[in-house]
Amino acid sequence: NAGVTQTPKFQVLKTGQSMTLQCAQDMNHEYMSWYRQDPGMGLRLIHYSVGAGITDQGEVPNGYNVSRSTTEDFPLRLLSAAPSQTSVYFCASSYSGGSTDTQYFGPGTRLTVL
């Protein structure tokens, strides 16, 4: 199993550009989520999904869209990038999202918005 994969690893955008951060998992996990990590802030939940076709907002959803058309993939879209979205983005997955399930994290995407 490859686990949780994320692409790209690094990205530089100009303000106003759009892009999609890709996330895929091959563990047949129902629960997937996106976090952003900023210095001194820990990881903050952006959006999550409890299964294909179902998504919900996390703590900091503004400026981001998600969709879950398959169990394997959970892309994160930035419609109009802003410098405040400069961060490291992590995708994670777990079997069902329950508190006893281990969340597996991808290696992260480092995004810089100029």
Add this chain to the structure above:
Amino acid sequence: GQQLNQSPQSMFIQEGEDVSMNCTSSSIFNTWLWYKQDPGEGPVLLIALYKAGELTSNGRLTAQFGITRKDSFLNISASIPSDVGIYFCAGPISNFGNEKLTFGTGTRLTIIP
């Protein structure tokens, strides 16, 4: 917003020293999780705690679920260079049956040669 406070924010220790860090919350948690993030990587689960008062070990790591259910502690004995990284506590928050994980701000561990 952020509900978990970790201390200290950073630690500079020498190899072989023991390490203690803690995580506190204003709310009760039924589960406490401790993750470690190596430089340039995503977090990896170290220890999970499910019962107040529970003490669980994973090698040189020992974590405790506070009896008030509002705090948790992580200890590392005889630190080695590969212990360097950021340690996060985390706990689930239920949202209409769906659980969302909230993370602490992290404790960054540096080992001085």
